[in-house]
Amino acid sequence: MNPGTHAMVSSAGPPAHLDPVGVMAFRLTDVSITPDPSQLPGGQVLQNLMNGLDSWALALALVGLVIGAAAWALGSHGQNYQQTYVGRKAVLISGLAALLIGAGPGIVNFFYHAGSGVH
Numbered sequence: 001m002n003p004g005t006h007a008m009v010s011s012a013g014p015p016a017h018l019d020p021v022g023v024m025a026f027r028l029t030d031v032s033i034t035p036d037p038s039q040l041p042g043g044q045v046l047q048n049l050m051n052g053l054d055s056w057a058l059a060l061a062l063v064g065l066v067i068g069a070a071a072w073a074l075g076s077h078g079q080n081y082q083q084t085y086v087g088r089k090a091v092l093i094s095g096l097a098a099l100l101i102g103a104g105p106g107i108v109n110f111f112y113h114a115g116s117g118v119h
Contacts, residue, residue: 033116057101064094 037043075083079093100107 035112040114054101058098061094061098061101064090064097068094086096 037047068087070087071083072087072091075081075085075087
C-alpha cells in the first residue's frame with residue numbers, strides 16, 4: 001500500500017473523507033445540557049406549581065401525622081393493639097413523607113450532578 005493514500009484522522013473532528021451527512025452525525029453526538037427554566041415560556045409558572053404542590057404535600061403529611069398520633073394515643077389508651085399499630089404506622093409514614101418532600105430537590109440535584117459528571 002502506498003502511504004500517501006491513507007486519510008489523515010485528527011482527534012478534533014471526523015475523518016476528512018466522510019460525506020457531509022457523516023460530519024453532521026458526528027457533530028450531533030456532542031450533546032450538552034444546561035437546565036434553565038427561564039428559557040421556556042411558563043418556566044416561572046412551573047416553579048410556582050412545584051412550590052404549591054410542595055406546600056400541599058407537607059400540609060397533608062402534617063394532617064396524616066396528627067391523625068396517626070391521635071389514633072395511636074386512643075388505641076393505646078383503649079388497649080386496642082390494632083388501632084395502636086395503625087396509628088404508629090401512620091405517624092412513621094407521614095414523617096417519612098415529609099422527609100422525602102423536603103429532601104426531594106436535593107436528591108434530584110444530587111443525581112443530576114452525579115450524572116453530569118460522567119464523560
